[in-house]
Amino acid sequence: MILPLAARIAFRHLVYRKRQSLVSILGVALGVGFFIALAAMMQGFQSYFLQTVVDVSPHIIINDDYRAPLRQPAEVHYPAAILTIHGLKPKEERRGIRGYEAITNYLHGLPGIQVSQALEGQIFLTFGSTDRNATVQGIVPADERRVIKLDDDLIAGSFDNLETVPNGIIVGIGLAERLGAGMGDRLTAVSTSGVIMQVKIVGLIETGITAIDRGRAYMLLKKVQVLQGLNNRVSRINIRLPDPERAQDLASQLEQKFRYRAESWQEANAGIFGVFVVQNIVMYSTVTAIMIVAAFGIFNIISTIIHEKVKDIAILRSLGFYEKDIRAIFILQGVALGLLGALLGWLVGYGLTSALAAVRVNIKGEIKTDHLMILWSFNHYLLAALFSLAAAIVAAWIPARKAASVQPVEIIRGVS
Amino acid sequence: MSTLLEARGLTRIIEGEVSTTLIEDISFSIASGEFVSVTGPSGGGKSSLLYLLGLIDRPTRGTVLIEGLDTGTLESDALAHLRLTTLGFVFQFHFLLEEFTALDNVMLPMRKLGVLSNQAMIERASELLAQFDLAPHIHKRPGQLSGGQRQRVAIARALANQPKLILADEPTGNLDTRNADSVFAAFRDIVNNFNASVMVVTHDPDLAARADRHLKIIDGHLA
Numbered sequence: 001m002i003l004p005l006a007a008r009i010a011f012r013h014l015v016y017r018k019r020q021s022l023v024s025i026l027g028v029a030l031g032v033g034f035f036i037a038l039a040a041m042m043q044g045f046q047s048y049f050l051q052t053v054v055d056v057s058p059h060i061i062i063n064d065d066y067r068a069p070l071r072q073p074a075e076v077h078y079p080a081a082i083l084t085i086h087g088l089k090p091k092e093e094r095r096g097i098r099g100y101e102a103i104t105n106y107l108h109g110l111p112g113i114q115v116s117q118a119l120e121g122q123i124f125l126t127f128g129s130t131d132r133n134a135t136v137q138g139i140v141p142a143d144e145r146r147v148i149k150l151d152d153d154l155i156a157g158s159f160d161n162l163e164t165v166p167n168g169i170i171v172g173i174g175l176a177e178r179l180g181a182g183m184g185d186r187l188t189a190v191s192t193s194g195v196i197m198q199v200k201i202v203g204l205i206e207t208g209i210t211a212i213d214r215g216r217a218y219m220l221l222k223k224v225q226v227l228q229g230l231n232n233r234v235s236r237i238n239i240r241l242p243d244p245e246r247a248q249d250l251a252s253q254l255e256q257k258f259r260y261r262a263e264s265w266q267e268a269n270a271g272i273f274g275v276f277v278v279q280n281i282v283m284y285s286t287v288t289a290i291m292i293v294a295a296f297g298i299f300n301i302i303s304t305i306i307h308e309k310v311k312d313i314a315i316l317r318s319l320g321f322y323e324k325d326i327r328a329i330f331i332l333q334g335v336a337l338g339l340l341g342a343l344l345g346w347l348v349g350y351g352l353t354s355a356l357a358a359v360r361v362n363i364k365g366e367i368k369t370d371h372l373m374i375l376w377s378f379n380h381y382l383l384a385a386l387f388s389l390a391a392a393i394v395a396a397w398i399p400a401r402k403a404a405s406v407q408p409v410e411i412i413r414g415v416s
Numbered sequence: 417m418s419t420l421l422e423a424r425g426l427t428r429i430i431e432g433e434v435s436t437t438l439i440e441d442i443s444f445s446i447a448s449g450e451f452v453s454v455t456g457p458s459g460g461g462k463s464s465l466l467y468l469l470g471l472i473d474r475p476t477r478g479t480v481l482i483e484g485l486d487t488g489t490l491e492s493d494a495l496a497h498l499r500l501t502t503l504g505f506v507f508q509f510h511f512l513l514e515e516f517t518a519l520d521n522v523m524l525p526m527r528k529l530g531v532l533s534n535q536a537m538i539e540r541a542s543e544l545l546a547q548f549d550l551a552p553h554i555h556k557r558p559g560q561l562s563g564g565q566r567q568r569v570a571i572a573r574a575l576a577n578q579p580k581l582i583l584a585d586e587p588t589g590n591l592d593t594r595n596a597d598s599v600f601a602a603f604r605d606i607v608n609n610f611n612a613s614v615m616v617v618t619h620d621p622d623l624a625a626r627a628d629r630h631l632k633i634i635d636g637h638l639a
């Protein structure tokens with residue numbers, strides 16, 4: 001029974017100060033609205049990026065190098081000795097992962113894991129009188145497809161053509177343009193180890209990244225092994241996991257077991273994830289600052305009301321209202337301002353987010369898009385409302401406590 | 417007649433750089449259905465005494481018993497509850513809430529008590545206001561009423577929960593003779609018809625003489 005009465009009094013106070021109430025509601029609404037729009041955009045981009053990374057790239061890549069230099073036999077045999085080895089000339093380590101079958105066999109033994117291998121090498125492509133350098137990736141299309149989104153960048157032909165057309169090659173669109181070649185044209189490929197091969201263009205790719213489009217080519221793994229004179233070698237093992245979150249654990253396990261550098265997608269993207277963390281900190285700080293300003297607005301109006309209404313508080317107390325009834329009146333005002341601000345803020349946030357979603361951009365590259373990534377999430381709305389309500393209640397609580405402790409006799413004595 | 421209120425050795429000292437004694441060692445009692453008037457020079461401590469009897473101030477020494485209950489031992493909420501149910505206060509200034517209509521102001525204590533239905537509260541509040549010739553004004557706010565009308569709304573509010581004792585501190589101080597007369601007539605009516613007690617402070621000897629008993633407070637003492 002008392003809550004409706006407190007609400008009645010609280011409501012009357014606010015209605016009598018329409019403009020001031022509206023300003024504090026707007027303050028909260030702006031905070032909530034900006035939070036919602038910022039969160040939708042930042043999380044939209046971040047989760048899109050994450051999804052792209054997880055979808056498009058391998059979860060772990062094992063490379064043909066080592067994280068630390070190989071330990072010298074002397075170090076292995078005399079670990080306690082103080083030993084300096086001078087003039088160490090690295091043994092001519094042939095490129096590629098030795099014994100990659102052992103690694104792939106081990107990986108195939110793990111449940112749900114997809115594996116592909118690739119050998120990378122430099123070739124020289126000649127078409128008519130023009131020639132260009134290219135980095136050729138030797139792959140097994142069927143395996144590769146299980147690990148990454150192989151076909152997304154393809155604009156002509158098919159990766160399966162590599163299997164069906166003898167000596168088929170797929171080249172970047174920029175590379176093809178520079179050679180003046182197109183689908184079906186025959187090129188001469190010369191590798192760094194001097195092997196010559198006639199190849200036929202069976203596909204074109206366009207990633208949007210100029211360096212890749214101008215410099216990349218794909219052939220079958222076996223053909224590249226022949227070109228490089230590296231039989232039974234690969235330079236990369238790509239791994240896809242059923243649970244991408246496990247990549248880091250497995251990567252360090254593989255690195256310990258096989259010594260080759262194994263990089264998880266988290267490690268590969270550590271830089272950008274660091275940027276995300278900073279972005280989020282900036283977002284939350286901005287919104288916290290707006291909320292603090294909004295909370296001050298609420299604190300201000302409620303303090304003003306209490307100051308003006310100290311006589312009324314004394315009356316209510318002398319009529320028999322409890323301290324907690326008085327406190328309730330002013331906390332309710334905070335709740336009302338916070339709630340109205342949050343609801344209005346939802347509209348502001350929805351409007352801003354829609355506006356951002358309508359913005360047209362032209363981004364090419366690893367991420368190709370014509371619009372901003374927006375993540376519509378009710379959680380943002382909920383979080384913003386909870387945040388603003390909490391701020392409003394705290395802002396109301398402080399003056400409300402003071403109001404409840406008003407000693408009516410002191411006020412009444414002062415007036416009469 | 418049974419004792420409704422008893423003051424025992426009431427003393428109120430305000431501590432400060434110089435301590436001020438507002439009330440010193442006052443003892444008396446009020447019976448049910450008794451109409452008591454209080455007079456005395458300004459600054460003599462009449463208001464201070466009423467605040468103590470009305471349980472909105474606590475005595476430095478001594479105590480107030482209401483229907484035999486020692487209020488000195490009660491917590492803040494228990495005192496508030498006694499003010500709500502047993503006491504009715506009328507101040508020299510009307511002290512109405514300006515955002516609320518006359519009707520809503522009178523209903524405030526009823527709503528806080530929460531015993532009656534909304535309809536019953538509206539009926540009772542309307543009746544009380546009608547008793548004080550305010551029937552045409554129940555939906556007006558204090559700002560739209562004259563001084564006399566406001567004071568009568570305040571008296572109606574003091575009566576809202578059928579208190580056993582009305583404490584009125586110079587309720588007619590700002591009223592003309594005609595209005596002052598009607599207020600005192602209302603007090604007499606309450607005492608006669610509802611067996612409630614009234615203690616009223618006034619400067620007017622004629623009005624004071626209309627009470628059953630008359631007290632005089634000088635320099636914080638009962639004279």
Ligand SMILES: Nc1ncnc2c1ncn2[C@@H]1O[C@H](COP(=O)(O)OP(=O)(O)O)[C@@H](O)[C@H]1O
Nearest residue numbers: 413430436438457458459460461462463464465
């Ligand atoms: N808070 C206070 N501090 C000091 N003196 C006070 C305070 N309140 C009232 N007084 C003094 O106490 C005396 C009694 O005041 P009051 O009870 O209002 O007398 P009355 O109602 O008879 O005019 C007055 O002299 C007044 O100035």
Ligand SMILES: [Mg+2]
Nearest residue numbers: 416462463464
């Ligand atoms: Mg006085």
